[in-house]
Amino acid sequence: MAAPAAPTEKAESILAAAQRAFLAGGFGAVSMDAIAREAGASKATLYAYFTSKEELLGAVVARQSERYAEGLSAGELDPRDVEASLNAIADRFLRLLLSPEVIAINRIIIGEVARFPALAAIFWRAGPERVRVQLEEFCRRAATAGTLDIADTRLAAGQFASLVRGEIHLQQLLGLGEPDDAALRAAARNAVATFLRAFGTAEK
Amino acid sequence: MAAPAAPTEKAESILAAAQRAFLAGGFGAVSMDAIAREAGASKATLYAYFTSKEELLGAVVARQSERYAEGLSAGELDPRDVEASLNAIADRFLRLLLSPEVIAINRIIIGEVARFPALAAIFWRAGPERVRVQLEEFCRRAATAGTLDIADTRLAAGQFASLVRGEIHLQQLLGLGEPDDAALRAAARNAVATFLRAFGTAEK
DNA sequence: GTCTATAATTGGATAGAC
DNA sequence: GTCTATCCAATTATAGAC
Numbered sequence: 001m002a003a004p005a006a007p008t009e010k011a012e013s014i015l016a017a018a019q020r021a022f023l024a025g026g027f028g029a030v031s032m033d034a035i036a037r038e039a040g041a042s043k044a045t046l047y048a049y050f051t052s053k054e055e056l057l058g059a060v061v062a063r064q065s066e067r068y069a070e071g072l073s074a075g076e077l078d079p080r081d082v083e084a085s086l087n088a089i090a091d092r093f094l095r096l097l098l099s100p101e102v103i104a105i106n107r108i109i110i111g112e113v114a115r116f117p118a119l120a121a122i123f124w125r126a127g128p129e130r131v132r133v134q135l136e137e138f139c140r141r142a143a144t145a146g147t148l149d150i151a152d153t154r155l156a157a158g159q160f161a162s163l164v165r166g167e168i169h170l171q172q173l174l175g176l177g178e179p180d181d182a183a184l185r186a187a188a189r190n191a192v193a194t195f196l197r198a199f200g201t202a203e204k
Numbered sequence: 205m206a207a208p209a210a211p212t213e214k215a216e217s218i219l220a221a222a223q224r225a226f227l228a229g230g231f232g233a234v235s236m237d238a239i240a241r242e243a244g245a246s247k248a249t250l251y252a253y254f255t256s257k258e259e260l261l262g263a264v265v266a267r268q269s270e271r272y273a274e275g276l277s278a279g280e281l282d283p284r285d286v287e288a289s290l291n292a293i294a295d296r297f298l299r300l301l302l303s304p305e306v307i308a309i310n311r312i313i314i315g316e317v318a319r320f321p322a323l324a325a326i327f328w329r330a331g332p333e334r335v336r337v338q339l340e341e342f343c344r345r346a347a348t349a350g351t352l353d354i355a356d357t358r359l360a361a362g363q364f365a366s367l368v369r370g371e372i373h374l375q376q377l378l379g380l381g382e383p384d385d386a387a388l389r390a391a392a393r394n395a396v397a398t399f400l401r402a403f404g405t406a407e408k
Numbered sequence: 409g410t411c412t413a414t415a416a417t418t419g420g421a422t423a424g425a426c
Numbered sequence: 427g428t429c430t431a432t433c434c435a436a437t438t439a440t441a442g443a444c
Contacts, residue, residue: 010427024318025318026315026316026318026319028231028232028233029232029319031418031419031420032419032421033418033420041428041429042428042429042430043420043421043429044421044422044429044430045427045429047420047421048427053419053420106314107314107318110310110314110315110377110378111311111314111315111316112230112315113311113377113378113379114230114311114379115230115233120379120380121380123378124375124380128371132371155394156398158370158371159367159394159395159398161371162366162367162369162370162371163366163367166362166363167332167366170332173314173317174313174317174324174327174328175317176328190363194360194363194403195402197401197402197403198398198402199398199401235436235437235438236437236438237437237438245410245411246411247411247438247439247440248410248412248439248440249410249411251439251440252409252410255439256439257437257438
């Protein structure tokens, strides 16, 4: 069972190079020449693994989407300590949302949606949709525990996400300003405070 | 004082054609040939008015941004009838935000921000920033009238905008699903309801 | 001022040697 | 499997006639 020299090695380096290039420059502005150079391979090799530039983008989006919601679980949070739990969720969520990789992949998908509508669906299901499920699950548990007064958990989860995203997400998509860590945490806390004003209960 | 044949006429038709083409297909996918054809002019004429494709995009974005917040004034709304006023604002705002032209221009700017960072700033100031000012002004008046319990009007205005934008805005940017008019109004009312749970007062 | 025709460059994709 | 060298189509931009 001696492992054969991994044939995935070159493919991996190509994919990694494509990822760096696309995330840094977008789809249209990056040439296959540039990707090949960055990967330390020739264009011919590149085309041996991926039949077109479009397919290469698809592979990058799929992989990046997969990693999106990876580190975001709300399962272990205690619904009885709502404020602390919501703050923790908001922090993680916002940090993820504003990370350079996620912003970059968002930009590409939004910018190329006219040419590649399928990418958006892949991204949505792997990313935002999973996040919403996590949030909704937490809202349901908190509602049961009596610490949140929520009738429609799906709606509330969406509104929580929107409050956390705030203006800062769109600003980052537009490349306006650099968010420091303090601003990020402040935004998260403001979102939680307003959410609690709307849905909090006397239970503390 | 016989007026000379308006020299702006051709420029206008070129700009209009470029606008249609860019909004429909994005920046990279549209060629100068296509724009010239659509404008009923030759490429040479086109380059006589705009020195490059980039400059043409800049002109389109500037014009489109100008029209963004045009029909959105909250000045005439009565802060004493908060719910009705907020519903009216939310309706207008969401309708604007989800209009095909605004979605399209958003996509282009976001997708090309790596190449043209200046466009984003133009857009932001002419669009979202003006909207925020209108919202904040209304919040301030309602706070004075005692119909909203708001300490930080700037923050509250941003949160209102975020609630209204909701998930539906990002979904539209990603080209997922078609929002009918009923869904739009429902989204607006849900946003207002939550905002009022957070900031409403006993005053009705 | 506007057009036709063309230059000049780029970039996606491939053939063929090793 | 990988590389070098090349093809071909498309695109931006311009020169020169009318």
